[in-house]
Amino acid sequence: MTETVPVLALRGITKVYGMGQAAMQALRGIDLDINEGEFVAMMGPSGSGKSTCMNILGCLDSATAGEYRFRGVEVGGLDRNQRARLRRHFLGFVFQGFNLLARTSALENVELPLIYRGTPAAERHRMAMQALEDVGLSEWARHKSNELSGGQQQRVAIARAIVTRPSVLLADEPTGNLDSVRSIEIMELLARFNREMGITVVMVTHEPDMAEYAQRIVRFRDGLIDTGEGGDS
Amino acid sequence: MWWNALLLALRAIRRNVMRSVLTVLGIVIGVAAVIAMVNLGGGATAKVSNQITSLGTNLLIVRPGQRVGPGESSVAPPFKYKDLEAIRRDVYGIAAAAPSASSSMKAIFGNLNHATTVLGTDNAFFSVRNWTFEEGRDFSDAELASGKAVCVIGSTVRTELFGAQDPMGVDIRLGKFSCTVIGLLQSKGQGAMGIDQDDLVVIPLRTFWRRVAGNQDVSMIQVSARDGVSTAKVKADIDRLLQERRHIGANEDDDFQVRDMKEVADAFNSTMGVLTALLGAVAAVSLLVGGIGIMNIMLVSVTERTREIGIRLAIGAMAREVLLQFLVESVVLSSLGGVFGILLALLASWGLARGLNVPLIINVPMIVVAFLFSALVGVVFGYFPARRAAKLDPIEALRHE
Ligand SMILES: Nc1ncnc2c1ncn2[C@@H]1O[C@H](COP(=O)(O)OP(=O)(O)OP(=O)(O)O)[C@@H](O)[C@H]1O
Ligand SMILES: [Mg+2]
Numbered sequence: 334m335t336e337t338v339p340v341l342a343l344r345g346i347t348k349v350y351g352m353g354q355a356a357m358q359a360l361r362g363i364d365l366d367i368n369e370g371e372f373v374a375m376m377g378p379s380g381s382g383k384s385t386c387m388n389i390l391g392c393l394d395s396a397t398a399g400e401y402r403f404r405g406v407e408v409g410g411l412d413r414n415q416r417a418r419l420r421r422h423f424l425g426f427v428f429q430g431f432n433l434l435a436r437t438s439a440l441e442n443v444e445l446p447l448i449y450r451g452t453p454a455a456e457r458h459r460m461a462m463q464a465l466e467d468v469g470l471s472e473w474a475r476h477k478s479n480e481l482s483g484g485q486q487q488r489v490a491i492a493r494a495i496v497t498r499p500s501v502l503l504a505d506e507p508t509g510n511l512d513s514v515r516s517i518e519i520m521e522l523l524a525r526f527n528r529e530m531g532i533t534v535v536m537v538t539h540e541p542d543m544a545e546y547a548q549r550i551v552r553f554r555d556g557l558i559d560t561g562e563g564g565d566s
Numbered sequence: 567m568w569w570n571a572l573l574l575a576l577r578a579i580r581r582n583v584m585r586s587v588l589t590v591l592g593i594v595i596g597v598a599a600v601i602a603m604v605n606l607g608g609g610a611t612a613k614v615s616n617q618i619t620s621l622g623t624n625l626l627i628v629r630p631g632q633r634v635g636p637g638e639s640s641v642a643p644p645f646k647y648k649d650l651e652a653i654r655r656d657v658y659g660i661a662a663a664a665p666s667a668s669s670s671m672k673a674i675f676g677n678l679n680h681a682t683t684v685l686g687t688d689n690a691f692f693s694v695r696n697w698t699f700e701e702g703r704d705f706s707d708a709e710l711a712s713g714k715a716v717c718v719i720g721s722t723v724r725t726e727l728f729g730a731q732d733p734m735g736v737d738i739r740l741g742k743f744s745c746t747v748i749g750l751l752q753s754k755g756q757g758a759m760g761i762d763q764d765d766l767v768v769i770p771l772r773t774f775w776r777r778v779a780g781n782q783d784v785s786m787i788q789v790s791a792r793d794g795v796s797t798a799k800v801k802a803d804i805d806r807l808l809q810e811r812r813h814i815g816a817n818e819d820d821d822f823q824v825r826d827m828k829e830v831a832d833a834f835n836s837t838m839g840v841l842t843a844l845l846g847a848v849a850a851v852s853l854l855v856g857g858i859g860i861m862n863i864m865l866v867s868v869t870e871r872t873r874e875i876g877i878r879l880a881i882g883a884m885a886r887e888v889l890l891q892f893l894v895e896s897v898v899l900s901s902l903g904g905v906f907g908i909l910l911a912l913l914a915s916w917g918l919a920r921g922l923n924v925p926l927i928i929n930v931p932m933i934v935v936a937f938l939f940s941a942l943v944g945v946v947f948g949y950f951p952a953r954r955a956a957k958l959d960p961i962e963a964l965r966h967e
Binding site: 388391393394413414417418420421422424426428432433434435436437441445446448449450451493 | 567570573574577581582873874876877878879880881882883884885886887960961964
C-alpha cells in the first residue's frame with residue numbers, strides 16, 4: 334500500500350498573492366506526484382511559480398485552493414504548529430543564499446534542527462559531526478560560518494538539512510550562487526544522499542547541467558506545469 | 567523545551583557579545599545605582615542616628631535663650647542653681663538632672679598642653695550622659711561641697727597630655743589653677759556632627775564657679791527621664807516650671823528651650839528615610855530606563871535577526887519556541903545585568919562608605935528585590951520584541967535582507 338502512495342501529491346493547487354486589483358495568480362492549478370526516493374528537478378522561466386510551489390511543498394506557505402497531501406496526510410488542515418512539526422520531522426531545506434546562522438560554528442549550525450527535535454546533547458553532537466563528515470567538512474566543524482567559502486557554506490547547509498534524515502529535501506536553486514566546480518560538488522552530494530539514504534530530493538534550478546542529476550524534470554510555465562512526466566534526462 | 571530555549575538563548579547571546587554588553591549596560595547601572603543609594607542612605611542614617619542615640623534618647627537638654635537657628639541661642643539670662651533644684655524636686659519622672667557650666671580652656675601637663683572644654687557639674691552628669699569610668703571615681707560629696715580642685719578627664723585629654731602614662735593622682739593645670747586627676751572616662755568616640763565627646767575635663771560645679779567663672783550661673787541643665795516615662799511629658803513639665811520661675815506670660819515666647827533628644831532622633835530618622843527613598847526612586851527610574859534600553863535593543867535585534875528567525879522557523883521551530891528563546895535571551899541578559907549591577911553596587915557602596923566615613927550597611931532584601939526586578943524587566947520588556955519575532959512569516963523572514 335505505502336509503496337503506491339506518493340510522498341508529495343499536489344492536486345489543483347492554486348496560489349494567489351494579494352487581493353482584488355492587485356491579485357497575482359502565481360500558481361494556476363498544479364497537479365504533481367513525487368514518489369519516495371525520487372530526485373526531481375523543477376525548471377522554468379523566472380516568475381513561473383517554482384519557488385511558490387516549493388514553499389507550498391515545504392509547508393512554509395499554504396495554497397489558496399487545491400489539495401496537498403504529504404505522505405497521504407492533507408496538509409491544508411494543519412495549523413501553524415503542526416506544519417512546523419512536519420517540517421521538523423520530515424523536511425530538509427537548502428536555500429540559494431545558504432542561510433546559515435552568522436558568527437556561529439558549522440557544528441552549531443548543523444545541530445540546530447536537532448535542538449528543536451530535542452535530541453540529547455551527546456547524540457546531537459555525534460549526529461552533527463557525522464553529517465559534517467558526510468559533506469566532507471569535519472575539519473571545519475569549529476569554524477564560524479562566515480569563515481567558510483560559498484561552496485563550503487552550502488555543504489554545511491546540506492549537512493544541516495540531512496542531519497535529521499528527512500524524508501524529503503527541498504532545494505531552491507542550491508547552486509545559484511556558486512561556480513560550476515562548486516555546483517557539481519553540491520549536485521553530487523544531493524545525488525549521493527538521494528541514492529544512499531533514500532531521501533527524496535526536489536530541486537529548483539535554471540541550469541540544464543544541474544538538472545541532469547535528476548531522474549525527472551518538471552517544467553513550469555506561467556503558473557502551470559508545462560509537459561507532464563516523462564522528461565527523462 | 568525550557569532547557570532548549572536556554573541553550574539557544576545562550577548561544578545567541580554568545581554570538582554577539584558586544585551587543586549583549588550594551589544591552590545590559592542600562593540594567594547594570596540602574597541596579598547598581600538603586601542598591602548603592604539605598605546602602606549609602608542606610609549607612610549615613612545609621613551613623614548619625616547612632617550618634618544621636620548615644621547621647622541617650624531619654625535625654626532632655628535645657629538651655630537659656632530662644633531657639634534661633636540650629637544650635638544657636640539668643641542671649642537670655644542663665645539658670646540659677648535653684649532652677650535645677652526646682653526641676654529635681656518638682657518634675658515627675660526624671661532619673662537625674664545635671665547642671666553644667668563650661669568654658670574652653672587650655673589643659674597643661676609638664677610641657678604638653680591641649681585646648682579642651684572644662685565642664686563644671688556634679689555626679690548626675692555622669693549618669694545623665696551614660697559615662698562610665700575606665701579608671702578612678704566620680705566626685706565625693708565633700709569635693710562637691712567644698713569645690714575642691716579635682717577633675718575627671720576624657721580619653722582624648724588623657725592621650726594628649728599623658729600618652730600611655732597613668733594620669734591617676736597627677737596634677738594638671740587648667741588656666742591659672744591646678745587640679746588632681748581622680749578619674750578617667752571610658753571613650754565614647756566621635757559624637758554627632760563630628761564633635762569629639764571625649765575631649766573634656768570635668769570638675770565640680772562649685773570649683774568651676776569659684777576658679778573659672780567667677781559667678782554662680784548654670785548655663786545648661788541636662789535631664790534624663792526614667793525608663794517608661796514619656797520624654798514629651800517631662801519636657802512639658804520642665805517648660806511649665808521654668809515659665810513660672812522665669813516669669814514668662816502666656817503670650818510671651820520662652821527665653822529658654824528644652825530639647826528632647828528622642829524628638830531630634832525621630833525627626834532625623836524620618837528625614838533620612840524620606841531622603842533615602844527619594845534617592846532610591848531616582849535610581850529606580852534609571853533602572854526603568856535600563857529596561858526600556860533592553861526593549862529597544864531587543865527590538866532592533868529582532869529586526870536585525872529576521873532572517874535568522876526565518877531559518878529557525880523553516881527548520882521546524884514553532885512560534886512559541888522562538889518566542890521563548892527571545893524571552894529567555896532578554897531575561898538572561900537582564901538578570902546578568904542585575905548580577906553585575908549588584909557586584910558594582912557592592913563595590914561602590916564599599917568605596918563610598920570608606921570615602922564618606924559612614925558604616926557599610928548592605929541592605930540584603932534590597933539586593934534580592936533589585937535582582938528580581940531586573941529579571942522582571944527582562945520579562946516585561948522582552949515580551950513585546952519576542953512576540954514580534956514569533957509572529958514573523960517564515961517566507962518573508964527568509965527573504966529579508
Ligand atoms: N510574496 C509575494 N507577493 C506577491 N507576489 C509574489 C510573491 N511571491 C511571488 N510572487 C509572484 O509570483 C510569481 C511566481 O513567483 P516565484 O517566486 O514562484 O517564481 P520563480 O519561478 O521561483 O522565479 P525565479 O526563477 O525568478 O525564482 C511571480 O510573478 C512573483 O512576482
Ligand atoms: Mg524562485
